[in-house]
Amino acid sequence: MKTNKWLLLVALSLVLSLVLAACGNKDKDEDKTAAPDKEDDKATEQPTEEAGEPDAEQVLNLIESAAIPSVDSAIVEDAVGFNVLNNVNEGLYRLNLENIAEPAMAAEEAEVSEDGLTYTFKLRDANWSDGTPVTAHDFVFAWQRAIDPATGSPYGPFMMSGVIKNATAISEEKMDKSELGVVAEDDKTLVVTLERPVPYFLSLMSFGTFYPQKEEFVTSKGDAYATNSDNLLYNGPFILTEWDGTGDSWVYKKNEHYWDADNVKLETINVDVVKDSATAVKLYNDGKKDRAGVSGDLALQYGTHEEARNESDTAVFYFKFNQERGGKETPLANVNIRKAIAKSFEKEDLADVVLANGSTAANFLVPRDFAYDESGTDFRDISGDHLVYNAEEAKEYWAKGLEELGVTELELEILGGDTELSKKMDEYFKSQLEGNLEGLKIKLKEVPFAVRLELDGNQDYDIQVSGWGPDFQDPISFMDLFVTGGTNNLMSFSNKEYDELIAATKDELALDPAARYEAFAKAEKILLEDEAAIAPIYQRGLIQLQKPYFKGLGVHPFGADYSYKWAYISGKE
Structure with a gap:
């Protein structure tokens, strides 16, 4: 669903010269559903919010799913x-x-x-x-x-x-x-x-x-x-307090020196890191938190709750296949092994049963309801689906790959998060992959988000559950991640034709929207269907419980996820 703000941004993006070397928004924590800090009204079904004046203590209590790595x-x-x-x-x-x-x-x-x-x-x-x-x-x-x-x-x-x-x-x-x-x-x-x-x-x-x-x-x-809140200087709507650089809680206080302080209504925002969805919902129901994300059984239970918000998202999650680790080539350097794994797990069941939060199966990298050509056609309708689940094809690729490697079995590690939802997903992947690919043993490595970022940076993993959301509205925000030598590649993938196509979208095709989107479509096919450099999993959706008195949250489809500058409390009893 496109809104007016999307159309305005589309009009801009159609004429982009797009020369960014690697435009992407933040590596994503896959368990954002456990955090009540991700609302997305860009393509969501939101309850009508009645306007009201701030009429209560302007204190907001929120949850995040991960600690702060850096500010x-x-x-x-x-x-x-x-x-x-x-x-x-x-x-x-x-x-x-x-x-x-x-x-x-x-x-x-x-x-x-x-x-x-x-x-x-x-x-x-x-x-x-x-x-x-x-x-x-x-x-x-x-x-x-x-x-x-x-x-x-x-x-x-x-x-x-x-x-x-x-x-x-x-x-x-x-x-x-x-x-x-x-x-x-x-x-x-x-x-x-x-x-x-x-x-x-x-x-x-x-x-x-x-x-x-x-x-x-x-x-x-x-x-x-920037090692703690005392070692930072602020020029925005709030200042950060009570952050020691490593802790699982922090506080925002209104910045009285902010140039537009008169329009900032909230005085205090208390944030706690809660990685378990059930705990988050309990805190919400007990009145201790003003938003809570739900997933799995809880999503089924609360999906029709009067305070539930069904929110779509432009973040896409996928397996990254690391082809070189510790200076040595991994089994994932074999394209048939990658294709086998990419096609061997049922994405719809993962989205509908394990996540159960409005997320949808992804057979693509560039998300739906995000980028449109000059006629308003979604890029997904131009590029189509890739690496669709097919257990029989997966088995054939697996047999070819093992034969080429000269082995009969493999042990591979999946690097994932340490949240409740992340662990459920990892167990699902392990069951699906081991069940469909004879001779495969999966080890699960579940670590905090900051640790996963470090391991990713060191390219110290086999398979990683990773995700990406855009910095601005254009396919390049995703496609540029996997060019040869790109800082966010970090898995030793390289394809000359892919690189040339992405380069062309920034240069000779920059002002030819139709040809440019065709180049993106060809590049996505190379990345996924031909090379299986990554294996798409799902496009994130969210079910959030939000108190009706919490109003004015700024939600962004690219860049930072949300702004509290205009948020306020109204109608709280």
């Missing part, structure tokens, strides 16, 4: 971190309730040169949480730090290479970070020079990697910067 805008790479960052800091632009980027730290719309290469931003009068002004120099410092190879930013090169002048050369250590195309003409004037016209550039300015950082504060903290 350093140069380092953040996950959903939880970006959501926290979105609520305690702010960039030149911010996505509003209609998911349109509007000036935030920028005082007004940017002035764009006739050739589309130069953007001039005039900053508003705004302060950091220590009372000092936010300046153009803070953006220059933050962006240079994010592109500096010494920082090791996972998103800086992705978001800037091919977009901001000299970013690619800097990320490859061929130029100094001072040559990045961003200059502070004075405290209130920021000038950004691009490599080429990028029509969606202003929407990027709402993304966390482009937030400012105060150089004096960051350097004074040294290695302690």
Whole structure:
């Protein structure tokens, strides 16, 4: 279902030159259903929300499904971190309730040169949480730090290479970070020079990697910067408190220094990490939490509850098949082994019985109800299905693969999460794969989300349950993940034709929407049907219980998942 805000964004995305090196939103925690912090009204069936004025204590109590790995805008790479960052800091632009980027730290719309290469931003009068002004120099410092190879930013090169002048050369250590195309003409004037016209550039300015950082504060903290809530500085609607850098709880407090503080109604948001859905629902029913995600049997039980919200999502989950581990080729380097595993588990049963939360089986990478061509056709209708469950075909591929490897059995490890739902899914995968593929033994490794990110970064796994959600509305946000050598590839997959097709969508096909989507469709077929580099599992859906007095939550289909800036409590007895 497309809404007006989608159509506005589609109109923009149709003419994108799309030169991002790797556009993707945050590696996803598969058990977001256990967290009441993911509402998606972009394509959902939501109860009608009656407007009301804040009329009670403005304290919100929420749950997250994972701890915070980082709140350093140069380092953040996950959903939880970006959501926290979105609520305690702010960039030149911010996505509003209609998911349109509007000036935030920028005082007004940017002035764009006739050739589309130069953007001039005039900053508003705004302060950091220590009372000092936010300046153009803070953006220059933050962006240079994010592109500096010494920082090791996972998103800086992705978001800037091919977009901001000299970013690619800097990320490859061929130029100094001072040559990045961003200059502070004075405290209130920021000038950004691009490599080429990028029509969606202003929407990027709402993304966390482009937030400012105060150089004096960051350097004074040294290695302690962003290690806990006291070692951070804030310029957004809230400040973070009671976060020790590792704990399973934190608190947002209204930021009185925020430039738009008059429009921030919530005074306090208490957040606890709860990985078990049953515990989350109990806390909700006991009145201790204001939202709770439900799954499995609980989803069946609460699906028709008067306070339930059926929410779709643009995150897609899949198996990543690691072809090289510890410097050695793995059995998953064999395409027939990958195809066998990819086609050997029943996705519909997983979605309907195990998840039971509105998630749907995925035979694709780019999600449904997300990207549309110039005629409004969903990309899924252009590209079709791939790697559909077929146990008999799986057995044939498995036999071929074992013969090619010269073995009769294999033991492989599945890396997954440590939440209740993650463990149920992993047991389902183990049962399906071992039941359909004779000679396969599956070991389950279930770890906290932050640990999984570390293991992924070190490419220390066989098969990983992974997920991705978009940073902006275009297939490239997913397709660019798996180009050769891509930072998010991390499984040693490489296909020359795939790389060439993705490169073409950013270059010669950039202004030819029909040809560009055809290239994406060909690339998706190579990635899935031909190579089985990954095995799609499901597109996430959510059932959330939400108290009727909780209103005004900002929900975003790309970038950070949600904003509390406009949320408030009204009608609470």
